[in-house]
Amino acid sequence: MKSHASTLLAEVRTFRQNHPDVRYVDLIALDIPGHFYGKRYPIEMLEKVAAGSPLKLPQNAVLLGVQGGLFKIGDYCFNDGDPDANRRLVPGTLKPVSWESQPLGQMLITSDGTEAPIEFEPREVLAKVLERLQHKGIHPVVAFELEFYLFDKKLDNGLPQFARDPLSDDPDDQPNLHIERLSRFGGVLDDMAQTAKDQGIDITVITAEIGPGQFEINFGHLDDGMRAADWAALFCRSTRGVALKHGYRASFMAKPYLQYPGSGMHVHVSLYDGAGNNLLAAHQQQPLRHAVAGCLELLPHCMPIFSPNHNAFRRLGGTVNAATRASWGFEDRDACVRIPESDPRNLRIEHRLASADANPYLVLAAILVGLEHGLETKREPIAPLNEDRSSGTDFPLEMLDAVRAMQHQPVLRDKLGAEFVDVYCENKRQDHLAFQQEINAREYRWFL
Template sequence: MKSPCASLLAEVRTFRQHHPEVRYVDLIALDIPGHFYGKRYPIDMLEKVAAGSPLKLPQNAVLLGAQGGLFKIGDYCFNDGDPDANRRLVPGTLKPVSWESQPLGQMLITSDGTEAPIEFEPREVLAKVLERLRHKGIHPVVAFELEFYLFDKKLDNGQPQFARDPLSGDADDQPNLHIERLSRFSEVLDDMARTAKDQGIDITVITAEIGPGQFEINFGHDSDGLRAADWAALFCRSTRGVALKHGYRASFMAKPYLQHPGSGMHVHVSLYDGAGNNLLAAHQQQALRHAVAGCLELLPHCMPIFSPNHNAFRRLGATVNAATRASWGFEDRDACVRIPESDPRNLRIEHRLASADANPYLVLAAILVGLEHGLETQREPIAPLNEDRASGIDFPLEMLDAVRAMQHQPVLRDKLGAEFVDVYCENKRQDHLAFQQEIHAREYRWFL
């Protein structure tokens, strides 16, 4: 078996052989708000890193706010000297970038698996959850679905404009699910799909959604939870780039139009033992009920993860399939936790609450912790929506309430890490307060 360094070095050298025109590679990782940060490396320096040279970036880059600013969080950022922290290259993620004006490559980096992982790095949080489940003999299989909107490339006084139909030139302002919309926007959608596959992402179904210019992309089921979340993160990056190349803006913003559906991140999760048996199907699906109960119990305390910004809370309870209470149901898209119809081998939950701009590593980590908690406590869930349309558990509908509900929840502090919970909650609190520090024109119209 090759050593990690030998395998990485072979990956870099093979890439250079296939893409001799590429001189620089973006080394990227996802921060807490779900944005990529990193450095652009000359490819010969990347080869040295692959061979074992240290790769260091500021630890506090993970803590950046939604607008890139640093907040004082405990001793981080302003009282710690802004130290560097080791990162490592993620094998198998060195791919060409086709949407930039010059030939580039990109590769994921992470602190998980290093000598001193960053406790609040999103990928490290998920890695710890997956490792704990693995020690318990629980092996998740995961698939993400992401909704997004296409807008015209030009904004109108800062406001998004409907994407132009490539055939008619008119604004695509009619909400519908018609298959013809896939044909009309096929040039950009096909390029998005092709580019995603070039990045190693297993995309499957493409759907025209209800909103004008809204689409959904499904990813294949994967037994590597980290890779499944990597795919979701990388797809957002490549899709935005491809859209700009075609004269559009692609956005995963949760609620860009008040009058049209928001965009969600749906996550399918099944759990297997070492022999490949579906744990959720055990004991005539009793384990499924326990897992659902755990998800619903913790859901109100995970809202800063599922709805990570002010706009994401606008999506809840609005128009189509966006709940305001924690609920579940069989084949019911109004439920936060939906149980799709399937045979016992493929029995799974579909978690539908998270917004499309949530951090995929943290969303998956929170869902898995809920499932784990449910299997441990073995409680019965509330009635499904199929039996009682009023069934549900209230959850916070405003960020500061959500942060308070999350920060002192003992199960989350134990299973996601107390340091992560404290850092994440303070990051969200500070981001929300910073967002409020601007007077909107509406305030002058109403109160001046």
């Protein structure tokens, strides 16, 4: 414990030496909907926390809805006295914030690793899955890919406007999947990439996607699944900030335009043993087939995680590479679970179903549980799309159906935690019902 505190204290003191103009640091954590909450600490107080002073925030901050409101979930929020819960600083995450008007720092905090972790905190859910896999001698290597759109900074009556291309205001004149679009938006994209690197994130490939103003960023592969999810979460925060600085609005919304592709979160996962052997490649890749079968079996029950809001369900079955059935295939982007071509050492799955605004900790936890379940049950998967284009099993395409499918699934309750499953499902149900409590102009046009 003393060694841990001394490492944190050294990190804070080094940061102060390198950034003497920073007076405050945002201590942040991801809630259930995938938004950051936290507190802004004076740098002097942060040093005391690093030295061992308690760090407490309300436990129920994790339960916030999409709009920040609290829902009654069991005895939480309204019958529990709104207690504080201990958090800890995450080592290695204290970084400068360059997109704000004043010099700031930021640092991740979490309840995992404390004496009483919050069972439904997303980071804690993933931590328990990773710990269990480690005890079984399974070591995931993970890489995220995130798609997002750039919009004009100003909305038009609440509606997004296309990002202003320096050469044309016509969205149809933006060269999709073309290297030229990377040049046209080079200033903001370069700043996003450099800012992410300043946060310690390994940015690799940048792609201009099909939608106007849509891009994809790939991250490096990591043998630390938690850190990989941290990168995805922190990238979303820094990217939105950098975009505003350049006069744009960056959004990871799943389906901002009906006529253009949605934005996804693609997750590459390979599994290794303690000696560094790829577990999926053993025995003529039979474990790969088992792992795929497990993913596909649990996928219909994980839809509230992969599609966490009403808009995310709009993305499914969309214009490009978004399936409406649980499927798999080799080198097939229409599949939910794609097997990229690779040598046995790098054999992996690419899980393509999650929307870009899903919670990365929970998405990765759900994928790993599917792989784990498949390796345990050793079932054969359905036919790949390469053999049968109609292959696939149905999954819910509406939130309330998805919540019902998730809440009582025994494998998820066991491996993700029953308390988390109950809290998460009720949070999603309440958020969905709250979203419906508004009559829009179209209803009046149709039914008045």
